[in-house]
Amino acid sequence: MEIQNFYTETLKISDTQLVQTLAENSQIKVIKKGDILQHIGSVSTALYFLMKGLLRGFLLDVKGKEVTDCFIYAHGAPVVASIDLGAPSLICIEALEDSELISIPFSVVLPLVCTNMELVTLYNRLLSNSLKMHWENKTALVQYTATERYQWFLKNYPGLIERVNHKYIASFLGVTPVSLSRIRRMVREKLKLK
Template sequence: MPDLHTIKQQLETLLQEPIQHWEQFENILRPVTFKAGDYLSEAGKVSNAIYFITAGIVRVYTIHQGKEISMDFAFPGMFSSSYASFITQKPAVMNLQAINAVTGYAFYHQELQQLYASSHQSEKIGRMFAEQQYLRKYHRELSFLQLTAQERYAQLLQEYPEVVQHIPVKQIASYLGIEPESLSRIRKNMRTAD
């Protein structure tokens, strides 16, 4: 199964060493599929899974003053979770929603906790995953302090060129912290500069 091999590679990259007992991880991975618009995790409910996305795009968003605010996107080869809810087992404030058809695998909370308890290396993977989540959030916050909206958009395009093709403009603009009209101007300016 190529998807499982990809997960193993991602975890070993995170760990920076080979996984000693891969079969233990493999045994708790559950295949999942979601249609466009389905929720992987909903605000107000406890998030019980960390997802590895093999196809499709997931949007992470919250609602503030009646307005949807896109916080993140997860693409194939990435993990996605309402992580604060997952680790506290309290209701999430974030929604994870499939933008298009999504397939992947889920690590469920209880099974993952049992795995952590059984092996130091798996516990280390959990710690490394938490550190990666922190760094992702840190870099996003830093980009808001150091980059203009146009620079943030250019960076997003460079890292994830598929964004333009599959994600509605409104959601990208929200992610960048600007109005859709501003994003339209940025796109026009970038096309003119080329």
């Protein structure tokens, strides 16, 4: 029932036959903190949605250093490592907390995306939201100062500063961990003066 409710209440799918098909072919996947859900270059066979927990997407720079690309923390967020469903992963996805996901095989989803208009609309909405978030992230990284990026992070990723290792946040914001620590201290001091 939990899976059916996810499709009707979280994803807002109204087609009862579609919900039944999706629910019958879905399962709950539990991953532990530190586990890798998807490796760079591997091909996923399933589409995932986050039920609870926290994930991080990262890639490697030319020196092999991890660069945090995204955080997945919202209930119902799609967990996709490539824009092309079923293509090799562009990023690695790691659990930062014990997490629970709904998993549905691509072999079930892909034919439905081609035939069910409600699913096409949902896919386009999720893709559009993801693209919007991606561009907001990239704009902040390019146009904001380090302090402004930190303040933007606090506003757009509420509560994550308490849940995520600060080295991952520093990587995401394009600063060193030492710089992030200095920025955090400076922001706290400014707040105390107000």
